[in-house]
Amino acid sequence: MPALRVEGLKKTYGNGLLALDGVSLEVEAGRFFGLLGPNGAGKTTLINSVVSLARPDSGKVTVFGKDAFAEYKEARRMIGVSPQEINLDKFLTVEESLLYHAGYYGVEKKKAKERAEELLERFALIDKRKARTSTLSGGMKRRVMFARALVHDPKVLFLDEPTAGVDVELRYSLWRYIRELNRGGMTILLTTHYLEEAEELCEEIALINGGRIAAQGTKDDLKEEYGARNVEEVYLRVV
Numbered sequence: 001m002p003a004l005r006v007e008g009l010k011k012t013y014g015n016g017l018l019a020l021d022g023v024s025l026e027v028e029a030g031r032f033f034g035l036l037g038p039n040g041a042g043k044t045t046l047i048n049s050v051v052s053l054a055r056p057d058s059g060k061v062t063v064f065g066k067d068a069f070a071e072y073k074e075a076r077r078m079i080g081v082s083p084q085e086i087n088l089d090k091f092l093t094v095e096e097s098l099l100y101h102a103g104y105y106g107v108e109k110k111k112a113k114e115r116a117e118e119l120l121e122r123f124a125l126i127d128k129r130k131a132r133t134s135t136l137s138g139g140m141k142r143r144v145m146f147a148r149a150l151v152h153d154p155k156v157l158f159l160d161e162p163t164a165g166v167d168v169e170l171r172y173s174l175w176r177y178i179r180e181l182n183r184g185g186m187t188i189l190l191t192t193h194y195l196e197e198a199e200e201l202c203e204e205i206a207l208i209n210g211g212r213i214a215a216q217g218t219k220d221d222l223k224e225e226y227g228a229r230n231v232e233e234v235y236l237r238v239v
């Protein structure tokens, strides 16, 4: 069973803009999958449609076989999201952000505490646990968003431009960490404009342009198909 199956997804925004024009794709369980494409291609809309922040006009989405709309709660609980826009509640502390999120997904209190502790440690946020998120730097906020995405132990992680605006050191440490998560069996869907990041991390890639999938395949197959030396050349040939 695939981790994620998207079939014929269409989304028109209120202003009449067709952001997704019949997108279909399948992400195998355990894959490190990259969704690449220019600004406005529909990457965030696709992610938001799956997590129901932008209800699509039509199409079907399943997460490990659960219908993302009809069985929203079960499907959504299996997904962790680090959104493109920083969306932390500025009135909560770092620790409260994690616990609140865990509570929302029904994680039992003791387990949530333990998991939050582990993630605060992992993301070097222990000293900041009592700080309100509004007082943190951009890179720290990214770390909190990461920890928050993982606090309910999801099976699939959606990372929407997770390393935009972070320094080199944090970027490399996030790369190491998400690679570790993937090796531990977590399915990862990453969007990024840094093509070297996709080259470094992703096994499989889909290129989206104008709300349609323009190419999809393993990194190696795509390079061969497009006579390209790297992901950047594939991208430039397709988009």
Ligand code: ATP
Residues within 6 Å of the ligand: 013, 014, 015, 017, 019, 037, 038, 039, 040, 041, 042, 043, 044, 045, 046, 084
């Ligand atoms: P980027 O790489 O710039 O983040 P993206 O591939 O994630 O882009 P989306 O953010 O999904 O692209 O946007 C797809 C299209 O939908 C764009 O033309 C965008 O202007 C439009 N769009 C996105 N959100 C809305 C909205 N809330 N209302 C109207 N149009 C929107």
